[in-house]
Amino acid sequence: MHKQTIKEVLEKYKEFLHRDITVYGWVRAFRSNRFIALNDGSTINNLQIVVDFQNFDENIIRNITTASSLKIVGEVVESQGAGQNIEIIAKKIKVLGDNFTEDLHSTILQPKKHSLEKLREQAHLRFRTNLFGAIFRVRHAVSFAIHSFFNERAFFYMNTPIITGADAEGAGEMFGVTSFDLENIPRTEDARIDYAQDFFGRKTNLTVSGQLEGEAAAMGLGRVYTFGPTFRAENSNTTRHLAEFWMVEPEVAFNNLEDNIDLAEDFLKYVIQYVLDKCKDDVAFLDKRFAEEQKQKPERDRAKEGLIEKLENVVKKRFMRVSYTEAIEILLNSKENKKGKFAYPIENWGADLQSEHERYLVEKHFEAPVVLFNYPAEIKAFYMRMNEDHKTVAAMDVLFPGIGEIIGGSQREERLEVLKNKMQMMHVDPEELWWYMDTRKFGSVPHAGFGLGLERLVLFVTGMTNIRDVIPFPRTPKNAEF
Ligand code: 4AD
Numbered sequence: 089m090h091k092q093t094i095k096e097v098l099e100k101y102k103e104f105l106h107r108d109i110t111v112y113g114w115v116r117a118f119r120s121n122r123f124i125a126l127n128d129g130s131t132i133n134n135l136q137i138v139v140d141f142q143n144f145d146e147n148i149i150r151n152i153t154t155a156s157s158l159k160i161v162g163e164v165v166e167s168q169g170a171g172q173n174i175e176i177i178a179k180k181i182k183v184l185g186d187n188f189t190e191d192l193h194s195t196i197l198q199p200k201k202h203s204l205e206k207l208r209e210q211a212h213l214r215f216r217t218n219l220f221g222a223i224f225r226v227r228h229a230v231s232f233a234i235h236s237f238f239n240e241r242a243f244f245y246m247n248t249p250i251i252t253g254a255d256a257e258g259a260g261e262m263f264g265v266t267s268f269d270l271e272n273i274p275r276t277e278d279a280r281i282d283y284a285q286d287f288f289g290r291k292t293n294l295t296v297s298g299q300l301e302g303e304a305a306a307m308g309l310g311r312v313y314t315f316g317p318t319f320r321a322e323n324s325n326t327t328r329h330l331a332e333f334w335m336v337e338p339e340v341a342f343n344n345l346e347d348n349i350d351l352a353e354d355f356l357k358y359v360i361q362y363v364l365d366k367c368k369d370d371v372a373f374l375d376k377r378f379a380e381e382q383k384q385k386p387e388r389d390r391a392k393e394g395l396i397e398k399l400e401n402v403v404k405k406r407f408m409r410v411s412y413t414e415a416i417e418i419l420l421n422s423k424e425n426k427k428g429k430f431a432y433p434i435e436n437w438g439a440d441l442q443s444e445h446e447r448y449l450v451e452k453h454f455e456a457p458v459v460l461f462n463y464p465a466e467i468k469a470f471y472m473r474m475n476e477d478h479k480t481v482a483a484m485d486v487l488f489p490g491i492g493e494i495i496g497g498s499q500r501e502e503r504l505e506v507l508k509n510k511m512q513m514m515h516v517d518p519e520e521l522w523w524y525m526d527t528r529k530f531g532s533v534p535h536a537g538f539g540l541g542l543e544r545l546v547l548f549v550t551g552m553t554n555i556r557d558v559i560p561f562p563r564t565p566k567n568a569e570f
């Protein structure tokens with residue numbers, strides 16, 4: 089038998105009217121021993137169940153409390169009350185499992201307001217709350233829209249390895265992978281760790297990016313994208329960094345930097361529009377939460393736009409395209425910089441931009457998403473294409489309001505000799521990346537790609553402020569619970 093979800097029942101209620109149906113869910117609230125608000129996770133909306141307690145065994149009624157799990161058979165009728173079209177007159181109620189109500193008061197399931205910190209400590213239970221239900225349904229929609237966008241544009245979804253010998257970013261922020269007994273690590277004669285004896289016969293780590301393997305795939309399949317977990321052992325304890333996050337990385341043969349920026353802009357707009365279209369109830373809920381949160385803040389810190397307004401504006405506005413050099417001029421001349429308001433003052437061309445600078449450009453100066461391009465070669469990864477000026481590379485970062493960098497990408501250095509020199513300069517060993525060098529040897533072509541941090545985009549569309557709240561079980565420095 090087809091089990092209908094509560095979402096289906098509420099949306100297609102006319103089909104169900106005056107029929108008996110079976111629904112399953114958890115009790116969100118039980119009022120006056122008569123009205124159960126039932127939720128099964130399919131939607132933020134609850135289904136109202138009306139219980140005439142004379143018709144039921146007292147034991148059953150006693151077992152219906154917050155969080156209990158129920159199977160209900162009953163008739164769908166038009167609702168007398170405000171707030172819902174229909175309700176179910178219960179005919180049969182089955183309590184599906186244990187519910188230790190005496191332990192409930194110490195959990196976040198107790199119906200009252202809990203802080204986000206408290207919810208994080210009980211991340212295994214927060215799926216039951218309205219807020220996290222909404223966030224994770226939106227996260228799903230974002231992922232689905234990503235696949236849909238690339239599929240419509242004839243990209244192939246490519247799975248790149250999670251365990252790898254490569255450091256794709258050349259930044260050394262990797263978690264090692266080994267099967268050595270750490271109490272007893274094999275050593276070579278000169279006392280170095282003998283990786284030849286390790287599981288893979290070499291040093292390996294969790295991937296920081298699937299880009300290099302993605303490039304290899306693009307050199308045969310043309311348009312590919314990877315979408316998987318990536319790992320960074322950077323000790324950044326911020327509201328924007330995770331040690332384990334999901335990254336989407338398209339890589340496109342024959343694309344240059346401008347094509348790459350066009351792709352990134354279309355992509356972000358597509359995904360945001362998809363969420364606006366498909367997650368109306370959840371986004372409306374998040375919009376309200378966002379507005380309430382803003383009210384708690386001092387006036388000058390409040391967002392100028394509501395959540396939905398912000399999302400609609402990003403879809404409408406053309407992203408500003410600004411070179412790094414222009415951005416430095418703007419920052420050097422800004423009041424903030426002159427008055428020493430930045431924690432990291434901008435002193436000269438060549439400075440790496442911090443998130444305070446990115447947010448100044450986006451939120452104060454341009455008041456629109458900004459794509460910065462042509463960064464100094466020194467502050468970017470080895471694989472980015474050297475520009476004619478021999479100072480800058482064909483890099484691009486997309487900066488979003490409230491987030492800062494949401495996408496990082498570039499046109500790739502496709503010229504073997506230039507790439508080799510660059511790697512030597514940046515202390516990346518071409519021998520170790522021999523296979524990557526090979527992709528530049530046999531019909532090398534201009535190509536470009538970028539990486540989007542999934543959680544940064546989910547942060548943006550949900551209006552949440554801490555990245556730990558948009559991934560089910562966050563991994564951050566000193567935290568790997570669950
Ligand atoms: O700028 P990043 O480091 O670029 C790369 O990894 C390239 N290989 C991508 C490519 O060109 N294929 O990372 C890309 C994006 C960032 O813009 C950010 O959104 C996200 O990944 N990101 C993180 N998200 C959460 N936690 C972290 N620690 C992140 N580091 C990067």
Ligand code: MG
Nearest residue numbers: 485493495496
């Ligand atoms: Mg970056």
